[in-house]
Amino acid sequence: MSLDAIPVHVVNAGEGGLSGNAPPLLRELLTGVRRLLSDAEPSSIDLTALPLTPADLDWLRDTLGQGEVRVTLDANGESSLDETACPGVWWVTHRNEQGAVVAQFLEVAFVPELVRAQVEDIRIGSAYLESLMSENPSARSTAPYDEEAASCRDL
Template identity: 70%
Template structure:
């Protein structure tokens, strides 16, 4: 049953829109450091956005500053996940949803390819066995 069936209308919903807190700009600086480290050592890193005091306006500001890149990956695993490259190659905006579509976590990953996108050798092995099976049936 949805709320529509009950004669309730929420006057003061939890605040969705709020202004800029000034917490977003330092994140760009941290990202720059992480990208520098990726270039120097190849080490991947990430910023967990759900754990930071950011308002929706802050997130919009960040997204706008980072822009959109060439690659968008959509993953269907227990709900949708999107991994979008930003205008800075190597910086990925990652959003995980649950099966009802609610955001469960949101992060910015700095990596050549996000870990989630790579296929695991064990899984590749299973795929290879499947291929063999298909070939033997031909």
């Protein structure tokens, strides 16, 4: 059940529910973006930990705009990792299995780390590919999979 069912709505501080806490984050993002450019060092801001009203978050999202990439991650609930109109700045929302937002970040990175395939998962994937080959007769004629060479490559 969402809170919208309750007919009483709390009016938040300031104009249209804005607390004034969101605009300073733009400067923090700028610092992060400059650091990404100079040192290739990613950073992130945890929005859940800041006293931002829903209106503040809407303002921030509108101000940063929508970029070219939208990623949906389906792991323990849905997460969205969307590039903003400022390339390198990503709006990351994690949801749990029930669909409730559990964490929200602004990530400054070339690609958010969660998007990359993880080495451990790729290893499991390669074993799965092998099992697919053994089940499929037409794939069997190829040379046997050299696991040692493969693990050297991905390290």
